[in-house]
Amino acid sequence: MLTILGFVMIATFLVLIMMKKMSPIAALVLIPALFCVIVGQGAQLGDYVIKGVGDLAPTAAMLMFAIVYFGVMIDVGLFDPIVRGILRFCKADPMRIVVGTAVLASIVSLDGDGSTTFMITVSAMYPLYKRLGMSRVVMTGVAATANGVMNTLPWGGPTARAATALKVDAGDVFVPMIPALAVGLLCVLILAYVLGLRERKRLGVLTLDEALKTDTVTETPDGTSGTRTEQLLVKTGGGGNGTSTSTGAGSGSGSGTGTGTGGASVTGTAGGASATGTADGAPATGTPGGTDETDEADDDGFQGLDPQRATLRPKLYWFNAGLTAVLLTTMIMQLMPIPVLFLLGAALALTVNYPNMAEQKARIAAHADNVLNVSGMVFAAAVFTGVLTGTGMVQNMADWLVSAIPDGMGPHMAIVTGVLSLPLTYFMSNDGFYFGVLPVLAEAGAAHGVSPLEIARASLVGQPLHMSSPLVPAVYVLVGMAKVEFGDHTRFTVKWAALTALVVLAAGVVFGII
Numbered sequence: 001m002l003t004i005l006g007f008v009m010i011a012t013f014l015v016l017i018m019m020k021k022m023s024p025i026a027a028l029v030l031i032p033a034l035f036c037v038i039v040g041q042g043a044q045l046g047d048y049v050i051k052g053v054g055d056l057a058p059t060a061a062m063l064m065f066a067i068v069y070f071g072v073m074i075d076v077g078l079f080d081p082i083v084r085g086i087l088r089f090c091k092a093d094p095m096r097i098v099v100g101t102a103v104l105a106s107i108v109s110l111d112g113d114g115s116t117t118f119m120i121t122v123s124a125m126y127p128l129y130k131r132l133g134m135s136r137v138v139m140t141g142v143a144a145t146a147n148g149v150m151n152t153l154p155w156g157g158p159t160a161r162a163a164t165a166l167k168v169d170a171g172d173v174f175v176p177m178i179p180a181l182a183v184g185l186l187c188v189l190i191l192a193y194v195l196g197l198r199e200r201k202r203l204g205v206l207t208l209d210e211a212l213k214t215d216t217v218t219e220t221p222d223g224t225s226g227t228r229t230e231q232l233l234v235k236t237g238g239g240g241n242g243t244s245t246s247t248g249a250g251s252g253s254g255s256g257t258g259t260g261t262g263g264a265s266v267t268g269t270a271g272g273a274s275a276t277g278t279a280d281g282a283p284a285t286g287t288p289g290g291t292d293e294t295d296e297a298d299d300d301g302f303q304g305l306d307p308q309r310a311t312l313r314p315k316l317y318w319f320n321a322g323l324t325a326v327l328l329t330t331m332i333m334q335l336m337p338i339p340v341l342f343l344l345g346a347a348l349a350l351t352v353n354y355p356n357m358a359e360q361k362a363r364i365a366a367h368a369d370n371v372l373n374v375s376g377m378v379f380a381a382a383v384f385t386g387v388l389t390g391t392g393m394v395q396n397m398a399d400w401l402v403s404a405i406p407d408g409m410g411p412h413m414a415i416v417t418g419v420l421s422l423p424l425t426y427f428m429s430n431d432g433f434y435f436g437v438l439p440v441l442a443e444a445g446a447a448h449g450v451s452p453l454e455i456a457r458a459s460l461v462g463q464p465l466h467m468s469s470p471l472v473p474a475v476y477v478l479v480g481m482a483k484v485e486f487g488d489h490t491r492f493t494v495k496w497a498a499l500t501a502l503v504v505l506a507a508g509v510v511f512g513i514i
Contacts, residue, residue, distance in 0.1 A: 005039055006388065009035040014490070017487045020487050024470060031384075035393075044390065044391075048390030049383050049387075051390060052384075052389070060374075060473070062342055065342035068346040068364065069342050070119050072363055075311035076316065076317075076320055076349075077312045086100045086124060094202075097196065098138055098192045101125050101146075102191075105117055105147055106147075106149075106150055109150030109153075111332075112151075112153050112331070115474040118474060118477045122482050125139055133203060134199050135199065138195050141493035141496055145188050148468075148500070148501075149504070154171070155334075158466075159174045162434050162438060162459050162460065166455065168453055176457065180504050180507040180513055184500055184503055184504035188464075188500055191496055316352065316353055320353070323345065373480045377473060385429055388428075402441065413444055414454040414458045415458065417441045418461040418462075419505070420437075421460070422501055425465065426469045430466065438455065441459075454513075457508065458514045461501050464500040468489065475489075
């Protein structure tokens, strides 16, 4: 019964958030609370939640201060040279922008922290996606999948957990997997290229200057009427240009249409500040993969990493670079707990870069939304994981899956482990999978002569999908900063992340690693 209820609870959660019937934070709290009562353990709900919160509190602290630290580093301009290089490569070509997203996410993922990767990647790429009207779920999907592949680094977490659980050396697990993981990264780049071509077909190729968008609004003193003028200058892939100006008054009635050469047409409607059109026959609205995405009005303009922003500290560039290098080195060497490192780093970065108290408060306030959203999600996820674990649902689900494996699959337990790692690491925390399920799978494999090292390597396969799990706090940093609904991100990303994971598994089998 617990097995069935566990699967039903997870399915209910996913359906509700993907259909946007509940917000993720409400679903993470209310659904497990309801199912805890259904299984007859409502009296223990408080204990389960406190246990879950205690387990995830260090993660919440780490994310809070990591957001502040890297937010300050972005403010002071530490990553501007990297971003400028990526943007020079991308220009305003949608295909290059999506590939650049994959490359940037992969490079930054070398630090082993997903939240850091997503903060830097979104800060750099979001303005381009927004300005050019590109699908932001493409950005989040590509970034999450690339980070998932790179999350298998020994200091990223899963490899160390697998090695610890099976009592093998982390180097013996990771190093032979490098060729398969390289194929997985190549798969992500190919995926980014294909998705980028789809975006290019939909939008055409522009230059940054030709992506100019001006929006002027004039209102009467009583705010009841006004005039809105929106101008779009678009260059299509075929070289055609089109200009559209739309003007409306009062509640925004009125429209205008303009056409240009090369088969490009643009239509603007004043009331909703919207623009639709075609470029060489490709619709200029909509997102690939059937994702429904509406780009909000440019209320914050094209800010991005403004080279003239007042928060820059060019004279302290090398101090900030050195501080970040020391922080990441210390984190990789595990000399101190990660939450403590980011706490100290954030305090030092704020003090040195912004010695004025008012400036420090302003920087903290600037990143407060992200801190609150992410920490709130972490503690809400603590309810979900606390109930799953405390009620015994997750253990019953894992035992059922293992018992369902036919005896004839015993000699192929490494492959079975790789396949099972996809759903199990998506629906479970990494700790739950690696310390609760993996030893059982390894024991079953050992009975058929399968090495624990092969089981450990195969267990890493599911990480591309794991990074989009609702139980991973970093994914809420990603969708929050990108202003994407979690349900939209899930619908778009799951299929591509699962494909990437299966490619890694197939490469491991072909290379004789698994």
